[in-house]
Amino acid sequence: MAGNGLGAVFRVPEFRVLWAAELFSIAGDQLARVALAVLVYGRTGSALWAAVAYALTFLPALLGGVLLSGLADRYRRREVMIVADVARAVLVAAMAIPDLPLWALCALLVVVVLLGSPHTAAQLALxxxxxxxxxxxxxxAVRQITSQAAQLVGFATGGLLVAAVSSGVALLGNAVSFALSAVVVRIGVADRAAPVPVHESDHAVGGLRGVAAGLVEIATDRRRRALVVLAWLVGWYVVPEALAAPYADGLGAGPAVVGLLMAADPLGSVLGAWLFVRFVPAATRTRLIGVLAVAAGVPLALCILRPGVPLTLLLWAASGMLSTAYLLQTQASFVRATPDGGRGRAIGVAASGIIAAQGAAVLLGGLLSDATDPATAVACAGVLGAVLSAGGAVAWHRADPGVDADAEAEAAVLNRG
Structure with missing residues (x-):
């Protein structure tokens, strides 16, 4: 692998372990989502209940990110990941019990998703x-590429696997994936001490008080405030994915095109992550955050012209490519600007904001689509995203970010190699 390529990260043993552990979990999660949809619909015959079960694989992450991510700052991060994985393995295995009441199935699912928040916060803080x-x-970038690819493959093959075995066996497969993640983390990740709190009282602050403290810290830091606002605005750029079905219907296309439209953004994300980190110099990336955030809305705005399917696919993929590129650098700069002792909580608050922003943007996009038409709603989402991002870009520029000196030094070493 070339010294200046993405493959350089795989020379770091601990990264290989963290990457493999997450890949196991993602593959199992995608299989479980399909299995749950099939299981719940098969029991109830209700599309609403199937949708509720699917939504429960995402929505509790909002609450978990707010209330539980601080655990990654209070305890050793490797142990937080292991405990979360073991607990999720047990709970998902329990979900596979035949004839488990639907309310119990949903309750277990909520806890499983909640436990994902401290696990992810600890992982990203490491x-x-x-x-x-x-x-x-x-x-x-590697994490983004592999997670998107795993999701695509998981959705594409999950139905076949569930049909070949059963929903219960698929859920047991997800439980095994969590157990494997715990094992590889235990073996391959160094046992570091718990983070030193930024302030003496930090470890004593939890729950909503801890969330409030985290928000105050971000809001009073010009750099992190601008970065988190830009990250939350990415919600406008996921509206097309939510409107893929009515958009395709407006073009007179069938279900196959719906799948292609929904795949356009993740495919663009994979390409954007690779191109941005592979070819854009480290010293330039932070300066491009605002420009790329604004540019990501332009392809969606062009949907007002009601292009055909091929051009729409290109526009949506281009938006996904640009939004992923700016979001990657936004996340990296945000984490670097956050002291280690408060990193887990800050990551949780920022990630929860992204989920909430996406939900709000999708809701507004759906309302606008009903009032007008899907193409207009997608175009408006692009315009709003670009205009609001322009304000965030100005705030980021005024914060006078500068390039991370450590990143420049590392880049120089790698390029010489």
Whole structure:
């Protein structure tokens, strides 16, 4: 692998372990989502209940990110990941019990999703310690590429696997994936001490008080405030995916095109992550955050012209490529600007804001689509995203970010190699 390629991160043993553990979990999660949809619909015959079960694989992450991510700052992060994985393995295995009441199934699912928040916060807080300098951005890019690819493959093959075995066996497969994740993390990740709190009282602050403290810290820091606002605005750029079905219907296309439209954004994300980190110099990336955030809305705005399917696919993929590129650098700069002792909580608050922003944007996009038409709604989402991002870009520029010195040094070493 070339020294200046994305593959350089795989030379770091701990990254290989964290990457493999997450890949196991993602593959199992996608299989479980399909299995749950099939299981719940098969029991109830209700599309509403199937949709509720699917939504429960996402929505509790909002609450978990707000209330539980601070655990990654109070305890050793490796142990937080292991405990969360073991607990999720047990709970998902329990979900596979035949004839388990529907309310119990949903309750277990909520807890499983909640436990994912401290696990993810601990994992992401470890990345800057495992990957130094510019390797950190490369690690985030690899994580984005593989997670998107795993989701695509998981959805594509999940139905076939569930049909070949059963929903219960598929859920047991997800439980095994969590157990494997715990094992590889225990074996391959160093046992670091718990983070030193930024303030003496930090470890004593939890729950809503901890969330409020985290929000105040972000709001009073010009750099992190601008970065988190830009990250939350990415919600406008997921509206097309939510409107894929009515958009395709407006073009007179069938279900096959719906799948292609929904795949356009993740495919663009994979390409954007690779191109941005592979070819854009480290010293330039932070300066492009605002420009790329605004540019991501332009392809969607062009949907007002009601292009055909091929051009729409290109526009949506281009938006996904640009939005992923700016979001990657936004996340990297945000984490670098956050002291290690409060990193888990800050990551949780920021991630929860992204989920909430996406939900709000999708809701508004759906309302606008009903009032007008899907193409107009997608175009408006692009315009609003670009205009609001322009304000965020100005705030980021005024914060006078500067390039991370450690990233420059690491880039110089890698380029010489």
């Amino acid at each position: 990345y800057p310690e495992v990957l130094r300098g510019e390797l950190y951005e490369r690690g985030l």
